[in-house]
Amino acid sequence: MSLDSHIESVLWTPDQIAARVSELAAQICADHSPLSEPLVLVGVATGAFLFLADLARSLRLPVTVDFIRAESYGSGTVSNGSPRISSDLKLDVSGRHVVLVEDIVDSGSTIACLIAHLEAKGASSVSVCAFLDKPSRRKVHFQLLSKGKFYRGFECPDYFVVGYGMDFAELYRNLPYVGVLKPEHYK
Numbered sequence: 001m002s003l004d005s006h007i008e009s010v011l012w013t014p015d016q017i018a019a020r021v022s023e024l025a026a027q028i029c030a031d032h033s034p035l036s037e038p039l040v041l042v043g044v045a046t047g048a049f050l051f052l053a054d055l056a057r058s059l060r061l062p063v064t065v066d067f068i069r070a071e072s073y074g075s076g077t078v079s080n081g082s083p084r085i086s087s088d089l090k091l092d093v094s095g096r097h098v099v100l101v102e103d104i105v106d107s108g109s110t111i112a113c114l115i116a117h118l119e120a121k122g123a124s125s126v127s128v129c130a131f132l133d134k135p136s137r138r139k140v141h142f143q144l145l146s147k148g149k150f151y152r153g154f155e156c157p158d159y160f161v162v163g164y165g166m167d168f169a170e171l172y173r174n175l176p177y178v179g180v181l182k183p184e185h186y187k
Contacts, residue, residue: 007179025058047103094122108140
């Protein structure tokens with residue numbers, strides 16, 4: 001079975017992804033270079049793992065890395081709007097500058113939940129670095145913490161996309177590009 005045959009169209013190629021990740025890393029470095037403590041990168045598992053790895057390798061400043069798991073999709077294609085944290089951080093983020101690294105910001109519910117969670121844990125600022133942003137699907141308008149910034153890789157049209165860490169029913173994460181999944185494979 002070739003996963004490529006399940007893709008209707010490719011939205012972003014590996015070269016386009018690599019170039020954009022480098023640009024995002026440069027922006028983050030410029031905004032956070034005077035920090036006295038390492039920046040805390042928090043990957044939202046599992047979809048952001050490839051993006052987080054590439055972003056971390058591109059940053060030229062001290063960072064620590066942790067993961068948090070928030071679930072709102074299950075095996076469906078639409079967020080249920082009620083995210084829950086199923087695996088918390090191991091690092092103490094109290095007084096630290098945090099960048100939440102997310103594969104896709106869709107309804108905004110998950111990211112709003114995670115920002116509130118990090119604020120409750122005492123983070124001094126929370127920025128969001130989203131590989132994809134779907135503002136057309138936004139239902140919750142989240143507030144960044146303190147001087148946090150929103151970094152967006154690409155604005156995503158309203159398609160169901162997979163690849164580069166993003167999945168449907170745990171498949172397609174390993175595709176090196178982002179593509180639109182043919183409806184017959186998820187409906």
